């Protein structure tokens with residue numbers, strides 16, 4: 001089963017809440033009005049980029065979050081090939 005990386009640029013989040021609504025396994029709204037990618041690691045403190053690995057079983061829901069985000073701050077990358085899916 002392929003492994004994917006969810007990449008989330010928290011700085012750009014406008015708090016629309018779509019991600020938490022369609023993919024509550026990965027995203028939750030924080031009190032500061034922005035989403036949190038649960039269980040993720042901070043990769044870049046300037047841009048507030050967080051990353052988390054997931055397997056293929058989570059891909060469909062994570063894709064819905066990424067596609068639904070109005071400011072495109074959620075991305076999905078195939079860990080093996082490096083292909084950016086969204």
Ligand code: SF4
Pocket residue numbers: 012013014015016017018019020027034035065068069070071072073074
């Ligand atoms: S959908 Fe995008 S803008 Fe809305 S809360 Fe999630 S990350 Fe933030």
